[in-house]
Amino acid sequence: MNEIVSVVIPTRNRPQLVQRAVKSALAQTLQQIEVIVVIDGIDELTYNTLTQINDERLKVIASPINQGSCAARDLGVSNALSDWIAFLDDDDEWMPQKLELQLAAAKASKYKYPIVSSCLIAQTSHGNLVYPRRVPGAEPLSEYLFVRNTLFQGEGLLQTSTLFTTKELLLKLPFSVCKNIHDDWEWLLRAITFESVGIEFVEQTLAIWHLEAGPSLSKNYNWRLSLSWLQTNRNLFTPRAYSSFVLAEVSARAALNRDWQAFILLLIEAVRFGKPKLRDICLCFGMWLLSPQIRSFLRNLLTKRQVLSPA
Incomplete structure (x- = not known):
């Protein structure tokens, strides 16, 4: 065959x-x-x-x-x-x-x-x-x-x-x-x-x-590693995508530690090397003000494309 x-x-x-x-x-x-x-x-x-x-x-x-x-x-x-x-x-x-x-x-x-x-x-x-x-x-x-x-x-x-x-x-x-x-x-x-x-x-x-299967070969990386990866690969991002990655992906990891100094550092990074819009900054605040549990609850409540089973 x-x-x-x-x-x-x-x-x-x-x-x-x-x-x-x-x-x-x-x-x-x-x-x-x-x-x-x-x-x-x-x-x-x-x-x-x-x-x-x-x-x-x-x-x-x-x-x-x-x-x-x-x-x-x-x-x-x-x-x-x-x-x-x-x-x-x-x-x-x-x-x-x-x-x-x-x-x-x-x-x-x-x-x-x-x-x-x-x-x-x-x-x-x-x-x-x-x-x-x-x-x-x-x-x-x-x-x-x-x-x-x-x-x-x-x-x-x-x-x-x-x-x-x-x-x-x-x-x-x-x-x-x-x-x-x-x-x-x-x-x-x-x-x-x-x-x-x-x-x-x-x-x-x-x-x-x-998403609940537990640790895998794909790790959950801390925000400093994610930021370093992003900075190394800046050429692969448009300015808008760069700022969005900083304010959503990296910031979400930093928010878990509630380190507000990281929030300021990441906001400066996004403005200096990217082109954030007001919406991006508001989303970033949401990452910090709402816990992952609350965001998960709201996501499941508000997202329309839900399914009841994997069948």
């Missing part, structure tokens, strides 16, 4: 979650696939759990050392047999038609290197929501991802478990060029600068993003 799509799943020390992810990949309506699980470091329990799945399409690569999710994804890509690659995080799941619909969108694309994404169900302890609330348009990718019109996350989103693209692009731009901090965002922002790369979007909900 000639594999049409190669699925790459990095994992470490989460055997039951990755087993669920693998089963959702193997249950795709598109049957001509291979599912490559890269175990990032010595992890016998995960390896033994995966060997219980009796499907010749599953391939397990056990890396002898822990190098992080970026290196694990690159290792999976280098071992892939297909020209098309789809990523799946070990704590997420796919809907059965995910690969079939994205492959069709990729083949119909005008771009040589399409990056295909989709809507997903964000599953939290407070309920399930459909993200993103708006799809990519003509605006620069950095503005789509980071400029907010509301206080709530999920407006613009290209989440890793929805990404589908060519192996050729991933060999030209491996994930390991990123720094294991905001690596998914950085990869997207770098990729879109390449000639013949463009975003395609399938508006069906094709994945389940488990």
